[in-house]
Amino acid sequence: MMKKVLVFILIIPILITGCWDMKIYERIGFILNIGVESSKDEGLLVTYTSPVIAEGKKQNEVELIEVTGKVLRDAREKARRMSAKLLEAGKIQQLFVSDEYAQNKSIHQTFEVLERDPTDPIHCWVVIVEGSPSKMLKALSKFTDKPRPSIYMDNLLENSSKSSYIPDTKLVDFDICYFAPGIDPILPLVKLSGQEVIAIGSALFSGDKMTGKINTRQTFLTLAMMGKAKKAEFASIDPLPVKPDFGNERDMSTGLVPVKRKIDVEIENGRPVVNIYLKFNGYISEYKWDNLDEATVRAEIENYLAKRLENDCDETARLLQQHGCDAIGIGDIVRAKYNDFWKSIDWKDAYKETKINVDIDVNIKQFGVIN
Amino acid sequence: MNINKENLITSKQFMILIFSTMIGVGIISTPYLLVKEVGHNAWLSALMSGIISILLTIIISRLLNIHKDKSIFGINKLLYGKYAGMALNSLYLLYLILKTSIILRLIIEIIHIIIMKTTPSLILSILALICPFYMAFYGLKPICRFSNFVFLILVEIIFLYFVSFSHIRLSFLLPVGNISLPSLLYSMRSTAFSFLGFAFLWLVYPVITDKKNALKYTIWAMVLSTLLFTSTIVVTMGYFGENMLKHIIFPVYYLALVYKVPVFERIDLIFLVIWFPALSMTLKAYFFVTYYWLYQATGYIFPKIKSNANAFSGNNKNKNSLTGVKDKKKKIVFLILFSILIVAVSRILKDYNHVLKTIEITDMIGVSLISGMAIIDLIISLIKNAAGSKNKFKAERRAKK
Secondary structure, X not given: OHHHHHHHHHHHHXXXXXXXXXXXXXXXXXXXXXXXXXXXXXXXXXXXXXXXXXXXXXXXXXXXXXXXXXXXXXHHHHHHOOOOXXXXXXXXXXXXXXXXXXXXXXXXXXOHHHHHOOOOOOOOEEEEEEOOXXXXXXXXXXXXXXXXXXXXXXXXXXXXXXXXXXXXXXXHHHHHHHHOOOOOXXXXXXXXXXXXXXXXXXXXXXXXXXXEEEOHHHHHHHHHHHOOHHHOOOOOOXXXXXXXXXXXXXXXXXXXXXXXXXXXXXXXXXXXXXXXEEEEEEEEXXXXXXXOOOHHHHXXXXXXXXXXXXXXXXXXXXXXXXXXXXXXXXXXXXXXXXXXHHHHOOHHHHXXXXXXXXXXXXXXXXXXXXX | OOOOHXXXXXXXXXXXXXXXXXXXXXXXXXXXXXXXXXXXXXXXXXXXXXXXXXXXXXXXXXXXXXXXXXXXXXXXXXXXXXXXXXHHHHHHHHHHHHXXXXXXXXXXXHHHHHOXXXXXXXXXXXXXXXXXXXXXXXXXXXXXXXXXXXXXXXXXXHHHHXXXXXXXXXXXXXXXXXXXXXXXXXXXXXXXXXXXXXXXXXXXHHHEOOHHHHHHHHHHHHHHHHHHXXXXXXXXXXXXXXXXXXXXXXXXXXXXXXXXXXXXEEOHHHHHHHHHHHHHHHHHHHHHHHHHHHHHHHHHHOHHHHHHHHHHHOOOOOOOHHHOHHHHHHHHXXXXXXXXXXXXXXXXXXXXXXXXXXXXXXXXXXXXHHHHHHHHHHHHHHHHHHHHHHHHHHHHHHHHO
């Protein structure tokens, strides 16, 4: 009797497993990219790409579906009616949003569906496109000298973020910054230029609205001030073309790696004063023959670079303040350190009045195999 | 006292049982409840809950030391008499039945939310109960052995926290202590679902072989659980921040969703594969102790199965009675009836929110009942002990005279 009961119990799972939530791999169309922009009727124009896997098809071919909808799920349901396969969002690699949409609508609300449903990935890239994501995806799908759009874009974004040309901001990172009082998100910014997609810097946000843009160098300096440029393993700035007046003018390229960041916030006369100290290790990659083994020459270069970076940081910080984007998280430090002061002010206003001082040290560590 | 070998466990096994029971379901749902209550001070609440639980464990251990080889049910009967004791025991059993049902429903709802949206709850309930049913049939020892699985989960959690470490913003945990003490104390009820696991000590004390080590290992289990709960809140809070964490109902799982690795891409799927057995650890332990004591209690109420009940607890003179075909049949029938009861009660709850609201109520009952019984029982026992010693002393003096 006992054996019969046990056998019966053990058979149950075999009989009933997978009856309800079954998904057959071959019948699923994996959405890899989503492009979002405003449609003419004030709704969403959504572009999906999904790999085409069939006999006689090229490896990098994608199915491109363009639909309109009020919300993302509405658009997906429409797209499902057009696709041969059941479209699923579990493998999304990048979300492309037009700069126009990001300036006028809430990205945070638009992509809420991806955070609510655990089958959707929250570690996909959120990228702002200068222009139309639909046009970009259409162009990408036609590139014959590049891999599949999702792979090409993933490689491009990964490499660019490793070099600190763009921030490494995934969907979940965007929401963390959005929710945190006193921190604003920044997102990678790209544009289609002929037969290429170029990483051109960062889109600045105040809350969930895009308020401005910065270029790749300013992105690197912003990331350095945020303490996140440490992720860059090697030369992490587009070459610094400086012309130090050492009697022999020559452009110079230097790889910079931030090795230390210290940020101190104080309240002086009811106004936050921020002192940021950054230390970079420099690697001279291109300059002129001779002299770099001399300490005095290196010191002059170090001072020159430090001064120049300080000016660039000041300018970048001013830009961030102008656009109301507290990407560095100064407000978060004020909230944590001066909680009573934080409660007594409106940070959005106080941030614009905040004084930000940047002090930079550069230490030339290497100059290659010639002096 | 004869005790069936299947139920005999060592203090170390008991430690692993409590630890796995506490973190199994608790660690996935408790941080959200705590953060909703006290925000970024949630880790303080977890830490204080741990300390208070350890103090209550010491009280329970003292009580059990006074009444050697007795469980809380035996102690209640001894202290309050047959009827009052039975009434109190019935109330506690009712609480255990409710808690087991809630745990079952909570697991089902977690599975519903994360992976199986459309599979009916009833089917999932049957599937979830197969393993506890099977293990309960063979006794506490296999359940404790299965609990060793918790170490695999520990490795997984430590790995997850380790990779998250560089992303943690300490400012998200600041300012520390900007909360009133009453609010902090009140918030501790949200941890009760997990931290009441220490009460297992007075439920399985009779079957622990090395009782002198029981307190030490129970405290170890509590310390480990407290550290894990506190570090979970620190890591998830430092990663997501207070405002976002208030919206995330399974923070630890959500943390696993954040990462992707080459080849596998999404590590949340690996996380789930390892985590689901952990969820069932809590269910297995509660399923067993509730079934065990309900079986004992029905033995007193219905004399026909009394012999069987005694056999289970080891009071039967026939050591082999448990292996007897007749007893096994009775046991299976009882287990089936008990499973139906648990599933039926769990069906009363409608959805995840309903489960959370019910947990709030049952935890209030649980905290009052368990801490009340522990403290009052100890005071009465100490008074009775003191009175007993005095009478003994007088009797000895009279005898000398």
